[in-house]
Amino acid sequence: MTIRFNDETFRDDYSFRNSATAIRRFPFPFDKDDYMYSVNMEPHGTGGRAGSVFEKRFDVDEHYVAEMRDRAITLAGDPLRCQSLPHMELAGWDLLELIMQCKAEDYPDLFQLHRDGDRWHWINRPLGIEQRFTFLDPTTLPCGPMEYITRQAQGDFAVLDQRENNLWMDAGMVTSQADWSLDFDIGMNFFEWHAPVPKAAEMGIFQRALKFLLAIPQGAPSRRLNWTMTVNPRLDTSPENYHLWGPEKRTITPENVGAKQYLRVELQSFWRLPRSNALAFPIRCYLIALEDLVTVPKWARRLHRVIRDLPDELAEYKGFAVNRPIIIDYLAQFDDGKPTSPGIFPDD
Amino acid sequence: MRATEFSPSIPSRPVYGGLHPHGALPSLMLAEGAGGEALADLAQADPSVMRHAHLFYVPAGAATGPDLAVRLRALGPASYVEGPSYAALRPRFARALADAHMGTRLYLAGSEGLIGQAMAEALAAGLPLEAIDAEHRGGFARRVQCVHCKGITENVATDPFTCSHCGLNLFVRDHYSRRIGAFQGVCVDAETPGIVPEPQEIKP
Structure with missing residues (x-):
């Protein structure tokens, strides 16, 4: 399957669009009609459902080229979005190897990796990149290994060091985040960087999640879905630029909510890295306008019920409390009260 | 004056366990x-x-x-x-x-x-x-980093306050970075420019 890459933007005129194919394969995050935090982990890897975003290990879709362009714009304005503490360079090489290898194996028509000992040759056709370099020799790449490869991979990446029975946010490339700051959180442990999340700590979520993550072995990655709401298809909803994008949150009306309000889903995956024993934590962001989402009747019914019944605290934390009544009114017209089938995929 | 007792907060907010003697160590x-x-x-x-x-x-x-x-x-x-x-x-x-x-x-x-x-x-x-x-020991003023411009304002006694570097109106979170040694300040009127709540004194 060849992918046609969209020429689109995630800022200013927001020309981002999902094709019919992209809508059908959207990772709808709710497997039932209500939502509460959970450690909703499942195995990730090759052999996921054909055509879905789970089919390949690092999904490449029609937004790839445009997302990488948007990342470059964000980094040019704020280099602190990509940081790696000094002890994390080996983990950066681990991550580079993982992504190059997976992309080359899963998308041989788009990416190629030729290895002759430590002399590597990388070809990225969609971005027009060809690079010969020496593995583990940083002087042979134009920038650090983590930055180099994550400028060519969709989604944010956190690279977590593991020590003292904890995980430490010690490196990352973060330009499409749901309102958290790598620059502020870098160096924090698992409990510290999750500190602002309401309710989950008292539910014991973080203790259980950490226990699970510490035990992830090589070759057995896991994944989970997380979600929020975003006004306009904006990737850079960073706290750094909140004063710039914040006003857009107040532009939702009953007339434009279908087109301007997006469901934002994170496909989070977790990979043990072989040399550093660090944990790679890609956070891939998918966006869908409500008016596109409701073309799948099951999703329309279910999203209405989830948003309507969500505890206020969660709507507040996820930042859409102010627009919730308009969103519920809009979705209600697509909910005929019929039962929905289990699982996240469309019925037909 | 006694050591301060802070009200319970989120896990990234520092707690100070007090000074305890560890003997004649360097x-x-x-x-x-x-x-x-x-x-x-x-x-x-x-x-x-x-x-x-x-x-x-x-x-x-x-x-x-x-x-x-x-x-x-x-x-x-x-x-x-x-x-x-x-x-x-x-x-x-x-x-x-x-x-x-x-x-x-x-x-x-x-x-x-x-x-x-x-x-x-x-x-x-x-x-x-x-x-x-x-x-x-002492006052409850905080050291706060503006998440927008990255400038640090010392001795912040009220919430919200004005960033001494970029001038944005910031609310003071309990979220704290040990690496920076500061709390996080985030624009309080980002969504509704000019509508800033009345500043309140920061309490322990």
Whole structure:
């Protein structure tokens, strides 16, 4: 399957669009009609459902080229979005190897990796990149290994060091985040960087999640879905630029909510890295306008019920409390009260 | 004055366990203003802590005046260095950290801003967190980093406040970075420019 890459933007005129194919394969995050935090982990890897975003290990879709362009714009304005503490360079090489290898194996028509000992040759056709370099020799790449490869991979990446029975946010490339700051959180442990999340700590979520993550072995990655709401298809909803994008949150009306309000889903995956024993934590962001989402009747019914019944605290934390009544009114017209089938995929 | 008891908060918000004597180990001590009282209490609990202690003191801003400085010196630390502010004292403190050997203890006492900055300096120098005792004494003003411009405003006494660098109106979160030694400030009127809540005094 060849992918046609969209020429689109995630800022200013927001020309981002999902094709019919992209809508059908959207990772709808709710497997039932209500939502509460959970450690909703499942195995990730090759052999996921054909055509879905789970089919390949690092999904490449029609937004790839445009997302990488948007990342470059964000980094040019704020280099602190990509940081790696000094002890994390080996983990950066681990991550580079993982992504190059997976992309080359899963998308041989788009990416190629030729290895002759430590002399590597990388070809990225969609971005027009060809690079010969020496593995583990940083002087042979134009920038650090983590930055180099994550400028060519969709989604944010956190690279977590593991020590003292904890995980430490010690490196990352973060330009499409749901309102958290790598620059502020870098160096924090698992409990510290999750500190602002309401309710989950008292539910014991973080203790259980950490226990699970510490035990992830090589070759057995896991994944989970997380979600929020975003006004306009904006990737850079960073706290750094909140004063710039914040006003857009107040532009939702009953007339434009279908087109301007997006469901934002994170496909989070977790990979043990072989040399550093660090944990790679890609956070891939998918966006869908409500008016596109409701073309799948099951999703329309279910999203209405989830948003309507969500505890206020969660709507507040996820930042859409102010627009919730308009969103519920809009979705209600697509909910005929019929039962929905289990699982996240469309019925037909 | 007693050590401050803070109300329960989120896990990234620092808690200060107080100063406890670890005997006559090599140590660095740094206090500001009323924090000097905590060092005096420590020495009273176990006078041997002073034997190998390098003591740094910032009397500035203390209602306690020069008397406390005289008392601290009289406790007989291995060395005593005084400075008009933490910023002024910092190069000498950083040098002492660089010269410190494995097993050195650090005792910090004073405002959150002082503890935060000194702890960030110590951690960056390679001191393990477990080697640091800290006790909060004095006011409740916070050191806050603007998440937008990255500038740090010292002694923030109200929430919200105006960033001393970029001028945005910031609310003060309890989210705290030990690496930066500061709380996070986020634009309070980002969605509704100009609508800023009445500032409230920051409480412990």
